[in-house]
Structures are given as structure tokens and as C-alpha cells.
Amino acid sequence: MKDMRDFVAVCEEKGLLKRITAEVDWNLELSHIAKLNEEAQGPALLFENIKGYDTPVITSVCTTVQRLAIIMGLPEDSTLTELYNHWAEKAKKPIPPKYIDKAQAPCKENIMMGDDVDLHKFPIPHYYPLDGGRYYGTAHFIISKDPDSGWVNLGTYRSQLLGKDKVGTQFIKGKHADIMLKKYQALGEPMPVASVSGCDPILFLVGAARIGAFTSEYDVAGAFRGEAIEVVKGEVVDLPIPAHAEIVVEGFVDADKFMEEGPFGEYTGYYSGVGTDPRNFIDIKCIPYRNNPIHWGTTVGRAVTDTHMTMALSYGATLWQQLNEMNIPGLKAVYCPPEGAGRFLAIISMKQMYPGHVDQVLTASISTEMGAYGLKTVIVVDEDIDPWDIPRVLYALSFRFQPNRSQVIKRGRSTPLDPSLPIDARWITGRLLLDATIPYEWEHKPIPIELDPDVVARVKARWSELGL
Ligand SMILES: Cc1cc2nc3c(=O)[nH]c(=O)nc-3n(C[C@H](O)[C@H](O)[C@H](O)COP(=O)(O)O)c2cc1C
Numbered sequence: 001m002k003d004m005r006d007f008v009a010v011c012e013e014k015g016l017l018k019r020i021t022a023e024v025d026w027n028l029e030l031s032h033i034a035k036l037n038e039e040a041q042g043p044a045l046l047f048e049n050i051k052g053y054d055t056p057v058i059t060s061v062c063t064t065v066q067r068l069a070i071i072m073g074l075p076e077d078s079t080l081t082e083l084y085n086h087w088a089e090k091a092k093k094p095i096p097p098k099y100i101d102k103a104q105a106p107c108k109e110n111i112m113m114g115d116d117v118d119l120h121k122f123p124i125p126h127y128y129p130l131d132g133g134r135y136y137g138t139a140h141f142i143i144s145k146d147p148d149s150g151w152v153n154l155g156t157y158r159s160q161l162l163g164k165d166k167v168g169t170q171f172i173k174g175k176h177a178d179i180m181l182k183k184y185q186a187l188g189e190p191m192p193v194a195s196v197s198g199c200d201p202i203l204f205l206v207g208a209a210r211i212g213a214f215t216s217e218y219d220v221a222g223a224f225r226g227e228a229i230e231v232v233k234g235e236v237v238d239l240p241i242p243a244h245a246e247i248v249v250e251g252f253v254d255a256d257k258f259m260e261e262g263p264f265g266e267y268t269g270y271y272s273g274v275g276t277d278p279r280n281f282i283d284i285k286c287i288p289y290r291n292n293p294i295h296w297g298t299t300v301g302r303a304v305t306d307t308h309m310t311m312a313l314s315y316g317a318t319l320w321q322q323l324n325e326m327n328i329p330g331l332k333a334v335y336c337p338p339e340g341a342g343r344f345l346a347i348i349s350m351k352q353m354y355p356g357h358v359d360q361v362l363t364a365s366i367s368t369e370m371g372a373y374g375l376k377t378v379i380v381v382d383e384d385i386d387p388w389d390i391p392r393v394l395y396a397l398s399f400r401f402q403p404n405r406s407q408v409i410k411r412g413r414s415t416p417l418d419p420s421l422p423i424d425a426r427w428i429t430g431r432l433l434l435d436a437t438i439p440y441e442w443e444h445k446p447i448p449i450e451l452d453p454d455v456v457a458r459v460k461a462r463w464s465e466l467g468l
């Protein structure tokens, strides 16, 4: 899979994508159709007839585990946990991107430059009633480069349309683009960036993943594809751009310039950016795009939709990968439920091998790149319980969990989007580490009730006699 068009073709053939040919308004109507469709676990939607526009919009690309598996190149009946395992395995062998000639790069088929730059030429949706405006960047990512080391980062950070050549940025403190922007600020230079809408969906998944600093998401995407991602040099920014991108926005972010941005209906189910600080923005210098481009959007909003499935994979897989990289023995599986957007709650199943092993896993999980950022509740269960089997997890929480063996951590890095914290004090969160296991060191463990196998065989043979 090289681009969004390959994804459309594969899904269409399998009946997992629907073309909408009836006219749809970009203003709320498109998002509401997509949202209701996602809540029903519906197909990916390609809106081909948007009022006043020629350009189509695709939504709901990542809504089901089945489509996530297709993007990852795995069998369609894979589970989320199987996707995590695959991610952790493949990510071990990163493959850097390779530059191709501009003449071979479809994203250069058209280029809006200078005064011609006008993002309003594309059907950018307005998603929720109280959003501050239309959002160009939802299922997109922003490319930037570390001025010290040359490390290239891909990160999904929302972008509001703020004018014909301006889009907002929301680099939350400590995110990789924020770290880089502060370095450009110290150098007294604006940061060159490119934002991509529509591409091989794997690039969006890695852009939205908690991959550690100094690793390029391009290299991880290459590892998943088993070959280098094809890139081409930007027109006005010296950055690698996916050669098969649909729409590219190139420009500069000045750390000292701000515009009003937001609010935006977030994946927490609440609006963010209400009464908070103004934000930096991209001053757009050019927009390369393919012939007949496809704009890619995702509804964010209330769980569980496309965005939550995306994050359940991208955050869950990185937690699993980073725990594995610590070489802790006995780890069996991780599940980061889409209901918690894959990031507030993690359930880990493990085989205990020594006293204190569970404590090690609990504290390790909140020290990973993924867990250190906003993971609030971690539950560890024994190996006989699958972490995605929620009734069994509730069983463990009822009959094995003991508050005395669990911990509250008072301080940790939070996402400013967490609506459980007061709106003006969201940088620090508490964490709850729940041990729902039977302690390894107990000499006298509770004796589980098993049915007598002989009696089971005997009564089963009598089943019809019993009238059952
Ligand atoms: C649809 C969507 C929108 C997102 N919006 C933002 C955002 O506005 N700001 C932000 O810092 N992170 C946002 N994220 C989360 C980041 O993409 C994620 O934390 C990622 O790790 C950032 O890349 P980085 O680790 O290279 O900094 C969003 C994720 C998704 C899926």
C-alpha cells in the first residue's frame, strides 16, 4: 500500500468502503454522517459530492480493527492485541525513507504558490457545533526536523483553518514538534514544517503514535511496509514529504506569533481550547497536491469512533513495544481499550515469576514514553486472564485486587485535554496502579473451585435424560 488510493481500492473490493454520491455539506453535515456511521462501526466513507467543491473527502478510515489490520498488512480477522504484537516485532527493524525524483512524485502534480495559496479551495469540514471553525488537520500529520540532530518527526497535531494561508497548530508541551519549535525559537528562526492530508494510512498511524524521541516515524512506517517510504524534498522547506501525498501544506511556524484557535470537539467527548491561550500557526508558503486530490478527515468527539480506534492501536501498540524493550520477563498481553481512547486506561496480563514482579510492571508501564504521558489507571491481572476480556478483568478486580497492594502516584505528566482535571490545572495528573493478581509469594493461595472431570463427563452423558 503506497497511498490513500490503494487503501480505497482494497476496501472497496472488500465492501468496506462506501462512496457517497449525494450532495453533502462540509458544514456539520459531513461530520454528523461520518460520526453516526462510525458509532455503528460502518464502512469508510468517500464523500464525492461536497456542496460547492470538486475535491472528495474520506473519513472513517480507521474505525474498525479489520481496517486497521488492512492498513498494517495483516489478516482481516486479527485482534487489536495481534496488531500490538506485530507492531512491537516490526518496529525493531526501522527502515529510513528514500528520496525519489520530483518528476516521479505525484504530490507535485499541482503547486499553489505565493498569492495563489488558498486552502479554502479544498472542502475542509466543520465538525462540531461549538468548534471555532473548520479543521484542515485532523487525520493528518506535521513533519518537522530537529535543528541539532536532523531527526525528522511526524506528529498528528490538530490544525484549524485560520485564513487562506494560515492554519493553527497545537503542539502540546513536550510533544516532539514542541521540543523542536523551542530550539528554533532559541535560534531566532521560524520552524519549517509540512502538513500532509491523504497518504498511505500507515503514516497517519505512526504520526499519532507515542514513538520515543530521536526516532523518525518514517523509519517505523518503513519497518511496517518492509520497504523505504518514498519521499520527495519540499518546495520551500527542506523536509522529506511523502511522494504519494494527496495534499501538502508547506510553511513556517514562528514560536513568537499567535492567533486565536479553537475550541475543538476532542476525543474526550468535551471541547478543548475553551478560554485558553492563543496558539502558534503555520504561515503557508505553498500547497503541492495531486490531480483530483482526496482530503482525509476524522471525526474526533465522543468515544468510540475512528479516532479512538486509531489511538487504541497507536498508543496501545507503543505501550506494548516499549514494555517489551525493557526486557521484563513474563509479559503476556496488553489491552488499551478504545473506550479510553487507548491512552487513559491500560490492562496488562502477566505470568508472575518473583515477588515484586507485578510492582515492576506497574511502575514500568507509567515510565514508558506512552505511559508517562497521561496514562492514569493501570490494572495488572494474572496470566489466566485475557486483558481484553472485560468480564474476567472485573472478576479479578473483585476477587483478587487488594487496595493495600496497589498504589496511588500523586504526580505525573498529564494531557491538558483530560476533562477530569480543572481546566486551568491540567499539566499534572495522579495515577492509579491496581494489582489485581494473587501474590506470587503467598504460600497459601486461594484454592480455585474446579469441577470434578469424572462427574462432568457423567452428567453430560445424562443431559437429555435430565431434560436439559
Ligand atoms: C486525530 C488526532 C488529533 C490529535 N491532536 C493533537 C493535538 O492537537 N496536539 C497534540 O499535541 N497531540 C495531538 N494528538 C496526539 C498526538 O498525535 C500524539 O501524542 C503523537 O505522539 C504526537 O507525536 P510526537 O510523539 O512525535 O510528538 C492527536 C492525535 C489524533 C489521533
Ligand SMILES: [Mn+2]
Residues within 6 Å of the ligand: 153, 154, 155, 176, 211, 212, 213, 215, 217
Ligand atoms: Mn515523534
